[in-house]
Amino acid sequence: MKNIPVVMVIFGGSGDLAHRKLYPALFNLYEQGLIHDNFAIIGTARRPWSHEYLREQVSDAVHETHSEVNENDLAAFASHFYYQSHDVTNVEHYETLKNLAQELDDRYSAQGNRLFYLAMAPRFFEQIAQHINDQNLTSTGFNRIVVEKPFGRDLASAQELNEQITASFSEDDIFRIDHYLGKEMVQNILPLRLTNPLIKNIWNNVNIKNIQVTLAEHLGVEARGGYYETSGALRDMVQNHIFQIITLLAMPEPKDLDSKSIHAAKQELLSSLIIPDEKEIAQHFVRGQYLGSDMTFAYLQEPNVAPDSNTETFVAGEVKFKQGPLAEVPIYFRTGKEMREKKNRIDIVLKHMSNQYGQAHSNNITIIIDPDMQIFITINGKKITETGIRRENLGYLFSAAEQEKIPDGYERLLHDVFVNDSTNFTHWSELKSYWKFIDAIEAAWQRENKQGKKPEQYLPYRMGPKAANQIFDSATEHWIYE
Ligand SMILES: NC(=O)c1ccc[n+]([C@@H]2O[C@H](COP(=O)([O-])OP(=O)(O)OC[C@H]3O[C@@H](n4cnc5c(N)ncnc54)[C@H](OP(=O)(O)O)[C@@H]3O)[C@@H](O)[C@H]2O)c1
Numbered sequence: 396m397k398n399i400p401v402v403m404v405i406f407g408g409s410g411d412l413a414h415r416k417l418y419p420a421l422f423n424l425y426e427q428g429l430i431h432d433n434f435a436i437i438g439t440a441r442r443p444w445s446h447e448y449l450r451e452q453v454s455d456a457v458h459e460t461h462s463e464v465n466e467n468d469l470a471a472f473a474s475h476f477y478y479q480s481h482d483v484t485n486v487e488h489y490e491t492l493k494n495l496a497q498e499l500d501d502r503y504s505a506q507g508n509r510l511f512y513l514a515m516a517p518r519f520f521e522q523i524a525q526h527i528n529d530q531n532l533t534s535t536g537f538n539r540i541v542v543e544k545p546f547g548r549d550l551a552s553a554q555e556l557n558e559q560i561t562a563s564f565s566e567d568d569i570f571r572i573d574h575y576l577g578k579e580m581v582q583n584i585l586p587l588r589l590t591n592p593l594i595k596n597i598w599n600n601v602n603i604k605n606i607q608v609t610l611a612e613h614l615g616v617e618a619r620g621g622y623y624e625t626s627g628a629l630r631d632m633v634q635n636h637i638f639q640i641i642t643l644l645a646m647p648e649p650k651d652l653d654s655k656s657i658h659a660a661k662q663e664l665l666s667s668l669i670i671p672d673e674k675e676i677a678q679h680f681v682r683g684q685y686l687g688s689d690m691t692f693a694y695l696q697e698p699n700v701a702p703d704s705n706t707e708t709f710v711a712g713e714v715k716f717k718q719g720p721l722a723e724v725p726i727y728f729r730t731g732k733e734m735r736e737k738k739n740r741i742d743i744v745l746k747h748m749s750n751q752y753g754q755a756h757s758n759n760i761t762i763i764i765d766p767d768m769q770i771f772i773t774i775n776g777k778k779i780t781e782t783g784i785r786r787e788n789l790g791y792l793f794s795a796a797e798q799e800k801i802p803d804g805y806e807r808l809l810h811d812v813f814v815n816d817s818t819n820f821t822h823w824s825e826l827k828s829y830w831k832f833i834d835a836i837e838a839a840w841q842r843e844n845k846q847g848k849k850p851e852q853y854l855p856y857r858m859g860p861k862a863a864n865q866i867f868d869s870a871t872e873h874w875i876y877e
Contacts, residue, residue: 396428397428397429398428398429398430398431398433399429399430399434399508399813399814399859400433400434400436400503400504400506400508400536401430401433401434401504401505401509401510401537401813402434402435402436402496402499402503402505402508402509402510402534403434403435403436403437403510403511403512404436404437404439404492404496404509404510404511404512404532405417405436405437405439405512405514406439406440406481406483406511406512406513406515406519406523407439407440407506407513407514408437408438408440408449408478408513408514409438409440409444409449409513409516410440410485410514410515410796412514412543413438413456413514413845414452414455414456414578415456415459415460415810416574416803416805417454417512417514417805418452418453418456418807418845419435419457419459419806420458420803420809421472421801421803421807421809422453422461422469422472423622423802423806424809424810424813425468425472426465426468426622426805427816429699429810429813429837430475430813432469432503433504433505433506434503434653435475435476435477435499435500435502435503435505436476436477437476437477437478437479437492437495437496437499438476438477438478438479439478439479439480439492440480441480441482441485443480444478444511445478445481446476446477446478446543446807447663448478449474449476449477449478449844450473450474450602453472453476454469454470454473456494456589457469458513458682459474461559463471471675471775475497475500475711477495479491479495483515483517483523484522484523485525485705486526486529486530489526489530489865490530490865492532492578493531494533495513496509496532496534497534497546499794499801501858502623503612504761505536506536506560506675507535507536507635508534508536508537509532509533509534509536509537509538509539510539510541510812510813511523511527511532511538511539511540511541511545512538512540512541512595512825513540513541513542513543514543514566515543515648515851516547516622517543517544517548517842520542520543520546520556520559520560521555521556521559521814522866523558524540524556524559524560524562524563525559525562526562527540528559528562531565532599533564534655537568537815538563538564538576539564539568539570539812539815540560540563540564540568540569540570540742541568541570541572541716541812542560542569542570542571542572543572544571544572545626545630545631545634545635546571546572546635546636546661546821546826547826547830548630549828549830549837549838550827550831550834551675551833553827553830554827554828557826562730565820566823567718567817568795568814569573569798569823570811570820571821571822571823571826572806572808572820572821573635573636573639573819573820573821574805574808575635575636575639575640575764575804575805576804576808576819576820576821577804577805577806577807577808577819578670578764578765578804579768579801580762580763580764580815581639581640581643581764581768581774582767582807583762583770584640584643584644584741584762585643585649585652587762587770588644589648594760597718597745598720598721598778600720600722600724601725601746602720602745603721603724603744603745603746603870604724604744604745604746604747604872605724605725605726605744605758605867605868606641606644606645606721606724606725606726606727606729606741606743607727607728607742607874607876608640608641608726608727608728608729608740608741608745609728609729609730609738609739609740609741609742609746609874609876610632610635610643610698610728610729610730610735611729611730611731611734611735611736611737611738611858612731612732612737612738613733613736613856614732614733615685615691615692615694615697615708615732615733615738615739615855616697616700616708616732618695618698619638619696620697620699620700621698621699621700621869623700623706624700624701624704624706626701626706627682627684627706627707627708627710628707628708628709628710628730628731628732629707629710629833629836629837630638630833630837631714631720631865632710632730632826633710633728633833634729634829634833636829636830637728637730638714638825638829638832639821640741641714642661642665642825643727644718644721644726644741645662645664645716645719645720645721645724645726645776646660646661646663646664647660647663647719647720649716650816653815653818654818657818658817658822658824659823659827661720661822662822662824662825663797664719665717665824665825665828665829666718666719666828667716667717667719667722667746668714668716668828668831669708669714669715669716669717670831670832670835671713671801671832671836673760673837673839673842675713676712676836676839676841677839678866679712679713679866680710680712680836680839680858680866681709681711681712681851681859681863681865681866682707682708682709682710682840682850682851683706683707683708683709683710683731683850683852683853683854683859683860683863684704684706684707684709684849684850684853685708685709685732685733685852685853685854685855685861686729686852686853686855687853687855688854691733691855694706694708694732700824705840705844705849705850705852707840708731708732708733708850709729709731709732709734709850709851709857709859709860709863710729710730710731710766710867711727711728711729711791711863711866712727712728712836713725713726713727713728713792713866713868714726716726725867725868725872725876727866727867727872729850729859729863729874731782731853733855733856734856734857734858734859735856735857735858737759737765737766738763738765738876739763739764739765739768740761740762740763740876741761742759742760742761742766742876743759743760743761743762743777743874744757744861744872744875745757745758745759745760752783752784754784755775755784756773756775756784756786758773759774759875761773761875762774762877765798767792768793768798768801769792769793770788770790770791771788771789771790771791771792772788773785773786773787773788773789774783774786774788774789775871786832792797807819808820848867849865856876858877
């Protein structure tokens with residue numbers, strides 16, 4: 396693998412994301428030779444750590460995620476880390492950071508390449524982007540920036556943030572990360588759609604009745620109630636992950652598999668995204684809040700949650716496009732906390748076919764993204780001893796050895812940032828469409844709040860509020876995954 400020279404700055408270097416995801420992923424890329432001799436990583440945060448302490452943290456993070464570690468490699472890898480105590484709100488601190496980056500660039504021959512990773516609370520993104528610009532932290536080589544989610548909290552704030560970032564970085568150098576796009580089964584959607592004639596030929600609105608995307612979490616908000624209050628399920632999960640999955644499912648066939656062609660196909664689809672009106676929102680969208688149990692708090696009792704909060708911990712809804720292979724096909728989604736089990740899956744429901752056997756089950760194609768990874772297709776065959784039709788599954792499973800080999804989404808996506816491949820990152824024009832849709836739902840819910848309407852309550856560890864079973868276009872539709 397080609398060795399990429401770079402000085403990388405991680406804002407939020409003492410945070411959870413850096414520890415659990417970024418450091419282990421960077422170590423794997425180091426082991427593969429993508430970053431090797433000519434790189435330095437500066438971790439920044441306010442706390443007064445030393446270089447040595449950060450290196451210990453990096454080493455711990457790798458041990459926590461790897462069953463076997465080459466200790467010599469790990470020590471060599473960790474020696475490339477430097478810590479700079481830095482308050483992102485203090486302009487003067489950027490000067491120190493800039494000087495350290497330059498010094499490390501000289502020491503490691505990083506060729507003036509800079510990579511900035513914003514692994515911090517989103518309220519700081521704009522300020523960091525502004526100071527990278529006004530304190531001239533960019534350098535003479537490539538300058539790339541990775542921005543964590545959420546990118547804004549509505550279209551207006553996303554636009555503002557984007558303007559700040561584009562003052563220093565061109566669109567091609569901005570990597571809006573959505574780790575779902577690094578997941579194995581999400582990356583499998585296009586090959587599944589495009590390389591199997593059996594599937595490719597039915598991927599249209601003649602044969603597909605509806606699609607259902609479920610991203611179910613088993614945990615509640617835990618200690619993150621304060622953050623969650625500013626977000627809710629719609630902004631936290633739908634605006635990014637669910638929309639990215641839906642876009643891959645519904646986009647027209649791209650001319651090629653390069654970043655440009657993929658983003659062009661996504662944009663073509665999204666230009667026909669139907670923004671639902673108030674009546675459609677009332678019919679096809681449900682928001683919910685989990686109740687408590689003997690063992691667990693209700694959402695309204697969680698720490699840092701307002702006792703009269705209207706923030707939704709569950710949302711179900713419908714997306715439609717005017718154009719593309721699935722024009723006018725309902726794509727239903729739901730996501731929530733404290734659902735029965737952690738399960739991320741996509742069900743593609745095919746239309747019933749009239750046939751000589753009378754009643755036959757509709758066929759479905761199911762992609763399970765997490766926690767197990769598989770694809771299965773239901774088919775109908777004859778019953779063995781009785782008359783009639785039975786349903787069977789054809790499965791595409793990964794062996795345990797294959798599962799072991801599958802890289803974490805962050806490893807894949809960091810690799811792509813280093814090699815400058817933005818295929819699996821969110822383009823600004825896509826994000827704009829997603830926010831327009833989300834803003835319409837949020838506005839309708841705000842109006843409902845004013846009329847005193849609350850989110851539907853649901854029992855913990857089930858499948859969300861009962862009302863979510865009523866969002867379908869027709870009485871013959873229901874959730875396949877119950
Ligand atoms: N954690 C995950 O699994 C995960 C997954 C997906 C996306 N994300 C996204 O990743 C981002 C970071 O999340 P996280 O969970 O890592 O957050 P976190 O654990 O709360 O870390 C926040 C970091 O910001 C630093 N910080 C806070 N205020 C600062 C300031 N004024 N100046 C400089 N540093 C400051 C903190 O260190 P000090 O207190 O020492 O300053 C800490 O290093 C968020 O955008 C989140 O949405 C996280």
